[in-house]
Amino acid sequence: MAEAAPRGMTDWIASRARWRIGEIVFWLACLLPLLPAQYLPSFLQPFWIFDRYLQLLSQIAITALFAISLDLILGYAGVVSLGHAAFFGLGAYAAGLISKFWFTDPLLGLLCSALLAGALGYISSFVILRFHGLALIMITLGLGQLLAEAANSASWLTGGADALQGIRAGKIFGVFEFDIYGQTAYIYALVVTFLVFLVARRITNSPFGMSIRGIRDNSRRMLAIGAPNQQHLRRVFTIAAAMAGVAGALLTQTTQTCSLETLNFQRSADVLVILILGGVGRLYGAMAGAIIYMIARDIFSDVNPQYWYFWIGLLLIAVVRYMPDGLLGGLSFLGSKLRRS
Amino acid sequence: MNDAATVLSASGVNKSFGSLVVANNIEFNLPTGQRHALIGPNGAGKTTFINLLTGMLQPDSGAIRLAGEDITNTPPAVRVKRGLVRTFQINTLFPQLTPIEAVTMAVCERRGEATTWWRGLSHYHEAIAEADQILTSLRLDKVATRTTRELAYGQQRLLEIALALATKPKVLLLDEPAAGVPKDESEDLFEVIAGLSSDLSILFIEHDMDIVFRFASHIIVLVSGAILVQGPPAEIAANPLVREVYLGKGRHGHAHS
Amino acid sequence: MLTSFISVLYDGFAYGMLLFVLSVGLSVTLGMMNFVNLAHCAFAMLGGYVTVTMINHLGWPFLATLPIAFLAAAVASVLLERTLYRSLYGRSDLDHCLLTIGIVFVSVAGAAYIFGTLQQPIQVPSWLRGTWVVGNLTFGVYRAFLIVVGLALAAALIVSLEYTRFGATVRAAVDNQRMARGLGIDVDRVFMLTFALGSGLAGLGGALAIEIVGLDHSFALHYLIYVLIVVSVGGMGSIWGSFVAAVVLGVSDMAGKYWLPQLGSFLIYLVMVGILMWRPLGLFGKR
Numbered sequence: 019m020a021e022a023a024p025r026g027m028t029d030w031i032a033s034r035a036r037w038r039i040g041e042i043v044f045w046l047a048c049l050l051p052l053l054p055a056q057y058l059p060s061f062l063q064p065f066w067i068f069d070r071y072l073q074l075l076s077q078i079a080i081t082a083l084f085a086i087s088l089d090l091i092l093g094y095a096g097v098v099s100l101g102h103a104a105f106f107g108l109g110a111y112a113a114g115l116i117s118k119f120w121f122t123d124p125l126l127g128l129l130c131s132a133l134l135a136g137a138l139g140y141i142s143s144f145v146i147l148r149f150h151g152l153a154l155i156m157i158t159l160g161l162g163q164l165l166a167e168a169a170n171s172a173s174w175l176t177g178g179a180d181a182l183q184g185i186r187a188g189k190i191f192g193v194f195e196f197d198i199y200g201q202t203a204y205i206y207a208l209v210v211t212f213l214v215f216l217v218a219r220r221i222t223n224s225p226f227g228m229s230i231r232g233i234r235d236n237s238r239r240m241l242a243i244g245a246p247n248q249q250h251l252r253r254v255f256t257i258a259a260a261m262a263g264v265a266g267a268l269l270t271q272t273t274q275t276c277s278l279e280t281l282n283f284q285r286s287a288d289v290l291v292i293l294i295l296g297g298v299g300r301l302y303g304a305m306a307g308a309i310i311y312m313i314a315r316d317i318f319s320d321v322n323p324q325y326w327y328f329w330i331g332l333l334l335i336a337v338v339r340y341m342p343d344g345l346l347g348g349l350s351f352l353g354s355k356l357r358r359s
Numbered sequence: 360m361n362d363a364a365t366v367l368s369a370s371g372v373n374k375s376f377g378s379l380v381v382a383n384n385i386e387f388n389l390p391t392g393q394r395h396a397l398i399g400p401n402g403a404g405k406t407t408f409i410n411l412l413t414g415m416l417q418p419d420s421g422a423i424r425l426a427g428e429d430i431t432n433t434p435p436a437v438r439v440k441r442g443l444v445r446t447f448q449i450n451t452l453f454p455q456l457t458p459i460e461a462v463t464m465a466v467c468e469r470r471g472e473a474t475t476w477w478r479g480l481s482h483y484h485e486a487i488a489e490a491d492q493i494l495t496s497l498r499l500d501k502v503a504t505r506t507t508r509e510l511a512y513g514q515q516r517l518l519e520i521a522l523a524l525a526t527k528p529k530v531l532l533l534d535e536p537a538a539g540v541p542k543d544e545s546e547d548l549f550e551v552i553a554g555l556s557s558d559l560s561i562l563f564i565e566h567d568m569d570i571v572f573r574f575a576s577h578i579i580v581l582v583s584g585a586i587l588v589q590g591p592p593a594e595i596a597a598n599p600l601v602r603e604v605y606l607g608k609g610r611h612g613h614a615h616s
Numbered sequence: 617m618l619t620s621f622i623s624v625l626y627d628g629f630a631y632g633m634l635l636f637v638l639s640v641g642l643s644v645t646l647g648m649m650n651f652v653n654l655a656h657c658a659f660a661m662l663g664g665y666v667t668v669t670m671i672n673h674l675g676w677p678f679l680a681t682l683p684i685a686f687l688a689a690a691v692a693s694v695l696l697e698r699t700l701y702r703s704l705y706g707r708s709d710l711d712h713c714l715l716t717i718g719i720v721f722v723s724v725a726g727a728a729y730i731f732g733t734l735q736q737p738i739q740v741p742s743w744l745r746g747t748w749v750v751g752n753l754t755f756g757v758y759r760a761f762l763i764v765v766g767l768a769l770a771a772a773l774i775v776s777l778e779y780t781r782f783g784a785t786v787r788a789a790v791d792n793q794r795m796a797r798g799l800g801i802d803v804d805r806v807f808m809l810t811f812a813l814g815s816g817l818a819g820l821g822g823a824l825a826i827e828i829v830g831l832d833h834s835f836a837l838h839y840l841i842y843v844l845i846v847v848s849v850g851g852m853g854s855i856w857g858s859f860v861a862a863v864v865l866g867v868s869d870m871a872g873k874y875w876l877p878q879l880g881s882f883l884i885y886l887v888m889v890g891i892l893m894w895r896p897l898g899l900f901g902k903r
């Protein structure tokens with residue numbers, strides 16, 4: 019071993035879960051955009067004049083949260099899904115409809131959306147987890163599409179192709195109003211994303227997290243040590259679905275719009291691509307992927323929206339071929355090489 | 360054989376894959392605390408028999424009993440909970456976990472703590488201590504914090520056993536624990552196995568006859584899915600049938616596995 | 617009612633034949649190598665664009681372009697197999713999906729760059745364009761042509777798989793790759809040939825599809841979903857399964873569009889999810 023062996027095993031396990039400097043710096047850096055422009059380094063200031071930059075940042079936070087939820091089932095439990103948008107979309111519509119017909123408190127709306135999405139995740143897990151390989155990909159895709167088509171047909175409720183009308187925005191804690199600059203929205207999205215991230219991080223360091231990683235690595239062996247694989251998978255699937263629902267609800271609440279795009283196949287495929295580009299099974303990969311993807315899309319689609327997918331395609335090929343652990347995995351590999359040499 | 364002391368038994372177990380008979384009316388008893396060996400040429404059906412005992416395969420007919428209870432239709436994971444645990448001939452490990460993580464996880468599974476997702480693994484001091492102790496007893500403590508994938512092959516074979524021990528088995532079925540391990544190392548490995556608690560009943564599959572004769576109190580010879588003979592080592596060594604089908608042509612034929 | 621029933625059946629069957637030609641290659645190669653090739657429809661799209669270009673710019677007759685579409689897709693697929701796919705055998709399904717979806721993205725953008733994003737018009741021969749009128753029923757001639765081609769191909773494939781030597785090696789490789797290798801079959805070569813043949817058929821399908829569903833740069837992505845449904849419902853590696861699944865899908869899609877247009881594609885997904893829940897390996901799948 020390169021480093022000296024830690025004294026006790028408990029210490030060593032605890033050290034795996036300890037916060038690293040880089041993490042703390044990263045989360046603190048997420049607060050930077052809230053500073054008035056004059057306090058920022060001069061090279062960053064030009065970006066600040068776009069009035070939509072805070073909106074973009076909120077979208078990044080939401081996408082990162084969505085990718086984290088997929089990472090729990092794909093990166094940690096090894097279950098592929100091409101229909102994850104179903105939970106995102108359900109959360110988005112739930113938040114919208116609740117505010118329209120019921121109450122406008124954002125946090126309560128968020129909670130209800132999470133519960134609904136989690137319930138759908140739990141129910142669908144009984145079907146989905148019976149499948150493997152191509153059939154698993156197809157069944158998740160099929161169920162996701164079914165929900166999307168259903169939402170499209172039920173236009174009396176969802177507004178169909180015209181998007182949901184009449185979403186109302188309440189004040190957070192009855193105090194903080196969503197402002198036109200998107201400042202409240204960004205803080206709200208960031209804080210919620212951070213809190214859900216904390217939960218995800220705790221899960222991955224818990225005995226349960228170890229067990230789902232075991233299932234991913236070798237489900238046969240898990241059975242041979244007496245683990246209830248299906249029960250574990252149902253549980254993580256439910257948690258991840260609820261988290262995706264939170265992400266969807268956040269999108270509705272911060273943008274005050276909710277359309278069929280929250281449910282469609284494109285969204286499921288995009289979040290998968292984001293996660294793969296960033297790197298699976300490391301949570302921060304989901305975040306790195308979301309940041310890179312959303313910023314790059316923002317830049318490239320201004321230049322030439324048509325060809326955005328050309329670069330994504332090339333990047334995917336390159337990552338799968340040469341960087342199986344994603345960009346973040348590649349970076350940490352490089353980092354450890356540098357440190358060793 | 361005294362029935363009260365029998366911890367694991369199979370009676371009249373049959374299994375075929377299409378026209379290939381892999382278990383032919385097997386009668387088997389493992390008394391508590393004994394170390395029995397299952398030997399036989401490649402393809403005799405040894406691994407299949409372990410699969411049948413542990414429920415990974417369902418027999419076409421026959422019954423399997425654990426501590427007197429019929430477990431023929433019990434799911435594999437439940438059999439594990441009742442103390443019937445196996446290892447694999449081909450490494451069946453968790454490549455991306457470290458040994459300490461994997462064994463602690465297995466201990467947590469046994470203790471019913473593996474559904475907890477809101478508490479860090481490092482708080483489970485007892486589970487970690489137990490895992491540490493298992494790894495130490497198998498001389499894996501030095502590599503306990505390395506990723507499994509990076510371990511030497513022999514260490515991975517030991518980890519196979521460590522994972523099984525973490526479930527606190529009553530009966531341990533070892534499928535060629537030393538498969539692919541050089542001869543001198545495989546003797547060490549069996550020394551470790553011999554040193555396990557004497558409450559533990561063990562059935563092991565092994566091709567090396569020196570080791571079998573040294574570590575088994577009773578030997579079962581399986582040929583083409585049927586038990587040819589069984590008995591104490593001295594009897595088996597002297598048996599002309601065994602010499603013919605197994606010992607005679609055996610030794611070089613088994614090097615691959 | 618009866619008239620609409622018959623025309624839905626007729627159009628749906630013709631559409632099913634198209635889906636069969638598009639998807640049968642993927643089913644067989646998936647069954648053999650377990651390589652999830654999502655770029656299958658990119659080869660179909662290539663065939664389509666080859667046909668469009670040859671008709672509109674070189675003035676070739678429609679039928680003469682079909683073999684070229686087949687060849688172009690076959691050659692392109694072998695090149696890709698050699699350069700990219702090969703290094704990924706043995707990796708996970710997910711890696712296969714991601715690599716090949718990357719190829720789809722690139723090909724979609726490439727097609728948009730070269731041909732623009734408009735539907736490509738083609739001129740099929742006049743004898744293929746008309747309709748037959750029987751009582752108050754109308755039957756499109758081109759659809760009859762599709763049915764004939766589809767049935768002929770299905771028959772040819774099934775017969776050659778059953779009765780030729782090459783077919784026997786393909787079957788052996790699909791059934792049990794390790795055993796086939798043990799018998800001395802050069803599985804890699806068999807796979808390459810099958811892969812080329814299957815992609816060539818996709819290219820042919822792409823060319824045949826233009827008259828029915830049109831051709832634009834998103835073809836590779838749009839029809840991918842249909843093809844995957846056919847493969848998973850039919851069962852990997854089964855030609856007969858692909859045939860049945862393609863017909864079921866074609867007819868139910870047509871029926872949905874005719875009688876329940878407000879449901880969109882709901883019906884086909886429902887059919888797929890239902891069948892998969894009933895038979896997770898597909899109608900005729902063994903693994």
Ligand SMILES: Nc1ncnc2c1ncn2[C@@H]1O[C@H](COP(=O)(O)OP(=O)(O)OP(=O)(O)O)[C@@H](O)[C@H]1O
Pocket residue numbers: 376379381399400401402403404405406407408448616
């Ligand atoms: N799932 C299966 N389907 C079909 N045949 C099988 C299956 N599993 C095992 N077999 C066959 O059953 C026979 C017995 O296999 P088994 O693995 O039990 O042998 P073994 O005694 O453990 O041999 P070895 O010493 O090589 O480990 C072999 O011929 C094998 O090919």
Ligand SMILES: [Mg+2]
Pocket residue numbers: 405406407448534
């Ligand atoms: Mg064996």
